[in-house]
Structures are given as structure tokens and as C-alpha cells.
Amino acid sequence: MTVVEMIARNARMYPDDVALIELRPSQKIRKEITWKQFDERVNRVANALIDRGVRKGDRVIHWAMNSINWLEGYFGIMRTGAWPVPLNFRFESRDLKYCG
Secondary structure, three states, rough: OOOHHHHHHHHHHOOOOEEEEEEEHOEEEEEEEEEEHHHHHHHHHHHHHHHHOOOOOEEEEOOOOOOHHHHHHHHHHHOOOEEEEEEEOOOHHHOOOOOO
């Protein structure tokens, strides 16, 4: 079972259980999403990428800050069958030119 298959399975088995909690104490932010919500968001990302031509085996750069949204994007890429290529969000243009 792959990680993205596990997310789908947990969405079926535990749809209303909390899957992820994001805390940002300095901003007094606490976000929670259920397995069902997480699976739906991963699917939304995957479908958007497929609509834009991403296919199994492609490499997709994933450049974002650590968050629940980061996980949705990362696993959305995986759900398409593409390879996520995570990059540090602190990279600047001079750093990125060496990532291609």
C-alpha cells in the first residue's frame, strides 16, 4: 500500500477523525482537517495537475512553506503518479537555476 492509498483508505475508514493538525503559536493559529477533507484536497490537487498535463513519471517541483497545504500538494503530486521534487521555500532565483 502506498502513502496515497493509505490516505484514501483512512478517508473511507475514519472520515471524520482528525488527520492533521497545524499549529502556528506565534500567530495563534490552529488548523485541523479530517481524513475525508485531506483526501478530497489531495484529489483536487491531483486533478488540477492532470488537467494541466502532468502524467505518471513526470517530475513536479513543489515549492511551498511547511503546512497542511504543503502536504496536500505533495501527496496530490504523488497521486498523479508523478514524482514530487520538494524545494526549500527559502530558495532564491539564483538557487533555483541549479535545480533544473
